[in-house]
Amino acid sequence: MKLNYFLSLLFVLKASFLFAQNTYVLEDKPVQKIEDFEILMDKNYTFEQILNDSTLEFQENPKSYKFETEEYCWFRFSIQNNSAYGKEYYFSLTPKINNLLYYYDFDDEKWKTTQAGLAITDFKRIEGIFSVYLHPNKINTFYVKSKVNELNEQEYPIYLSIYIYAKEAYENKEQFIVVSWLVVTIAMLLFFIYNLYIYFVFRDNTYLYYLIILLGAILYISAFSDVFNFVLPFNFYNIGINSNGVLYAYTTRDILNFGFIWMILFGYIQFTRSYLQLDIYFPYWDTILKYLTYFLSLFSLFAIIIASFKSLNIYYSLALISNLFFSIIILMIFSVGIMSYKNGYKPARYFLIANTLPLLGIMSIALYLLVYKSSSSSIQLLPHLTLLSQTLSFAIALVARINLLKDELKEKQLQAEILEKENGEILARNRYIELENEHIIADMATAVNKEIDLQNKIKSEASQKTELEQKIEEEAKQKADLQAKLEANQRELTANSLYLYQKNEMLTNLQKQIRGLSYKNSSTQNKDGIKEIKSVINNDIQLDSDWNNFKIHFEEVHPNFFKELNEKYPTLTKNEIRLSAYYHLNMSVKEIATLLNINPRSVHKAKSRLNKKIEAIDKEN
Incomplete structure (x- = not known):
């Protein structure tokens, strides 16, 4: 035992x-x-x-x-x-x-x-x-x-x-990652909610694309921090082993990251197009960036599908190509910003400042992943800091853009007030000329009546012929003086009417600019002022009535001029009819050039074309 x-x-x-x-x-x-x-x-x-x-x-x-x-x-x-x-x-x-x-x-x-x-x-x-x-x-x-x-x-x-x-060390690290994700996410959500409100108020597409960038950044940080593993009821993976014997896996996180990176870059490109107004200042680059978004979408979808069903080596090749492609897009966006700045577009300065730090961060991540092919704890916070700085810098850029729009709006308002004042002065002067013309026409009618009376007296009173002839000559001289004064007033009326016509066209364009600026302005302080200016401009715009008034006054002195001109030369354009009226008033080339705001040489050419056209019509008849 x-x-x-x-x-x-x-x-x-x-x-x-x-x-x-x-x-x-x-x-x-x-x-x-x-x-x-x-x-x-x-x-x-x-x-x-x-x-x-x-x-x-x-x-x-x-x-x-x-x-x-x-x-x-x-x-x-x-x-x-x-x-x-x-x-x-x-x-x-x-x-x-x-x-x-x-x-x-x-x-x-x-x-x-x-x-x-x-x-x-x-x-x-x-x-x-x-x-x-x-x-x-x-x-x-x-x-x-x-x-x-x-x-x-x-x-x-x-x-x-x-x-x-x-x-303790493991959970401290986990807590640090989760808390840093939570802090950055909450900060971005607050920016998202605030800018969502601004978008619904002003319907500015620049804010819409900024919201897409924010949403993509929030989702990318969540996927990068593996937060989705807390809630997803499944996990896709595709494994591989490199030459060093290290096991790598293409998981749900990588698929989501492809999609969220696409969302960020899509919003980035569209934000650039809208913020820098490339469709106005650089239509060529606007078209390139437009089609680049289509290519980016197709490429991202292709990369997700291929990497999900093929070997992990193909995923590494796609990751290499993707990072190079994304880097090219970012450099292209930065280059467009530099071109806009060099061409004097003021908001481009804030665009470049807002993009420098985020772009450097994104480039750092892309280059790191290009070299090491995977993320590690050494860059765990780099996407958080990069995207958070992007959120803050873009918000600052949008505020700066609004301030620039405010200054531009004030400048347009000042121009509108000056034009409005000039328009009022011209209208008052035109009214004075119209009243003076009425007196001249009345005096001319009186002179004509007197001339008729004198002629009758000549017939009936032969003995007073010499005296009456002298009176007739005096009346004829008076009539000639009145006629000369009438023609001078008519020329001034013509010039003022045309100037008023041009001013009204300028006011119309200015009204459109103020309306566009007022939609983009996030401040509501100037809305009442803008509405008042719009109302005054609308009341002062008399584009068609001014030309019609000119024709009415012209025909009072030269009855049936336009009717006979249209009957004899029906193919004349509106500008040729107007030019004929000016020459009928014996206006000089210099005066016509000043009224039309063109070179006297152009007036000579227009006159030559008009004469040729009239001669051709005369020959046909």
């Missing part, structure tokens, strides 16, 4: 000694790598067999392994906690596709399981992470059954590794 007890004790001590050689002694470090583990290729073993069958031999850590036909692989490792206190740790095991962990609960005195990996939806931010409790002053043994059949077709062997993370 004692002999059997001794042999059993000896066996246990020997087994403990052999097993202790593969035990990792826990250290006080935030991150530790376990290399003392063993593996066993699965052949449909049960856990009871793995636990109790001594004929199953685990082999020591081979560092890397090329799986060919295996479906599962067993891992075994032990961690010795020499502390008097139990400690909670997190650990990950590569490959982390679908891992089933077996651990012994000393409190319940039984083995328990938990599962994690890319193929498992556990609503955790990071896939493949296990939470374990290391009992004090004990050797804690763990078994992991890892599904490896998806690695059989890989070209390179995979590097096997186990890392453990101290709970």
